[in-house]
Amino acid sequence: MMGSMTDAAYDLIVIGAGPVGENVADRAVQGGLSVLIVERELVGGECSYWACMPSKALLRSGSALRAAQRVPGAADPDARVDATAVLRRRSSFTSGWEDTGQVEWLQSAGIDLARGHGRIAGERVVEITGEDGSVRRIEARHAVAIATGTTAAIPPIEGVAETDPWTSREATSVTDVPRSLIIIGGGVVGTEMANAYADLGTTVTVLSRGGLLGGMEPFAGELVADALRERGVDVRTGAAIASTVREDDGSVAVDLEDGTVLRAEHLLVATGREPATKDLGLASIGLEDGDWLDVDDTLRVRGRDWLYAVGDVNHRSLLTHQGKYQARAAGDVIVARATGGEVDAGAWGVHAATADLAAVPQVTFTDPEVASIGRTAEQAEEAGLRIRVVDYDLGSVAGASLHADGYTGKARMVVDEDRGVVVGATFVGQDVAELLHSATIAVVGEVPLSRLWHAVPSYPTISEVWLRLLETYGRPTA
Structure with missing residues (x-):
């Protein structure tokens, strides 16, 4: 009956061809399923063109220059980045906002692509409106996976929407560097873009209702704010x-x-994200358009045994690497359920996104960098854990002092005293991103502190902070 109402059928239909959707599709194809992926913009999604890749490219030149300037003899202390060269390099990582390479990868992986806007049109049916206005209805024999991600949320401040503000998209795809920029929001996007534009020569003001980097250990935001102010950023x-307005002079x-009253050439809104589900046809299956999608640990939407929501859209962890982690689990479990295989959905099972609960790693690429994993001290206490917090000055580690003159940073380890394991760690300092995976392994592996004593850090490296x-x-006792 359903087949007669549709134009084609696939085992799995994925809506959204960003890195999350691509990974769901790839795992399913590897498991023997036929897969159609639907994308209304560029294959590769937000991360490739307007977020992870271009933003880090914008940040890298300034951080590299300052790193060299902290080592006497390595760079002219008065040197500035070449803004034109930075933008050119940024654009190279987005392939000039052209997705031919990503489309070719889909083809090589055996994944079919439909260009257009995908909407749910009933149980296991997706309606695709093509770029030419044509409409097709495709049946999913086994599952539909929504991987549409999020869009920037515009705050309900008087006049903001009418000022045509920048969001992260405009900030990462700019072709001309503005003379001045006001950033509303002190989270990851706000602080990273403050770093990037200060390096490019823009006069930057950051406005945050709370402190910077809320939700992280408080010292992280404080150290980042101090560093921004030292570089001339007005952090408030x-x-x-109260309100914003676009003046006659633009x-x-x-x-x-x-x-x-503050004035700038442009306004960047970086106050959070909202789910890209407003026009997905969710109402056709009894869900609310525009809502986050609630899922179980196998990424299946609760109450819908054929529908999956993977990545940012399920609000479990709004990070590309976590979305790809979820995608691997989702693709594999869709195959298992479609082929009658065994489903391993228990804690840390191959089909469960267990790490989303308390073991999420994240790097904020400010200068200093902020790298964190697991629970903050506050979060651990709220979870009812009996903890001990251990702090150490990263600048006192021999490897750090060799790495950069005047190295400033801090490390924190949050220990579950009842189990004797690390449940959270935060590092703030130059190049601490490379410390994070060791902490991630300690948290995910629940490595006892007594065993960590035998993980000897090489000397002289910043990793020696683990020993400190x-x-x-x-010291452990017998």
């Missing part, structure tokens, strides 16, 4: 915005509730 925490004026943290915690 506790800032309450500039943006931001009125603060304390009466202060353990020494501060205290």
Whole structure:
């Protein structure tokens, strides 16, 4: 019956061809399923063209220059980045916002692509409106996976929407560097773009209602704010915005509730994300259009045994690497269920996204970098754990002092005292991103501190901070 109502059928239909959707599709194809992936913009998604890749390319030149300047004799202390060269390099990583290479990869992997806007049109049916306005209805024999991600949320501040503000998309795809920029929001996007544009020569103001990098250990935001201010960025925490307006000369004026008026060439809104589910046809299956999609640990939408939501759209962890982790689990479990295979959905099972619960690694590529895994001290206490917090000055580690003159940073280890394992770690400092995977293994593997004493860090490296943290915690007893 269903087949007669549709134009074609596949075992799995994936809506959204970003890295998450691509990974779901790839795992399913490897498992023997036929897969159609639907994309209305560029294959490769937000990460490839407007987020991870271009933003890190914008940040890298400035961080590399400052790293060299912290080692006497390596670079002219008065040197500045070449903004034109930075933008050119950034564009190379987006392939000039052209997706031929990504499409060729889909073809090589055996994944069919439909260009257009995909919507759910009933149980296991997806309606695709093509670029030419044509409409097709495709049946999914086994499953549909939604991997549409998120879009920038515009805050309900008077006048903001009318000022035609930048979001992360405009900030990462800019062709001309603005003279001045006001950033609303002190999270990851706000702080990273403040770093990038300060390096490019823009006069930057950051307005945050709270502190910077909320949700992380408090010292992370404090150290990042200090570093931004040292580089001339006007960081205003506790800032309450009354309204914004686009002036006749094209500039943006931001009125603060304390009466202060700030002006800049552009306004960047970086106050969070919302699910890209407003026009997905969710109402046709009894769900709410525009909502986050609630899933179990196998990424299946609760109450719908054929529907999966993978990546940012399920609100478990809004990070590309976590979305790809979820995608591997989802693709494999879709194959298992479609072929009658065994489903391993218990904690840390191959079909369960267990790490989303308390073992999420994240790097904020500010200068200093912030690298974290697992629970903060506050989160661990809220979870009812009996913890001990161990802090250490990263600048006191021999490897750090060799790495850069005047090295400033801090490390924190959060220990579950009842089990004797690390449940969280945060590092702030130059190049600490490369410390993170060791911490991730310690947290995910629940490695006892007594065993970590035998993981000897090489000397002289910044990784020696692990030994210093353990020494501060205290020697193991027999």
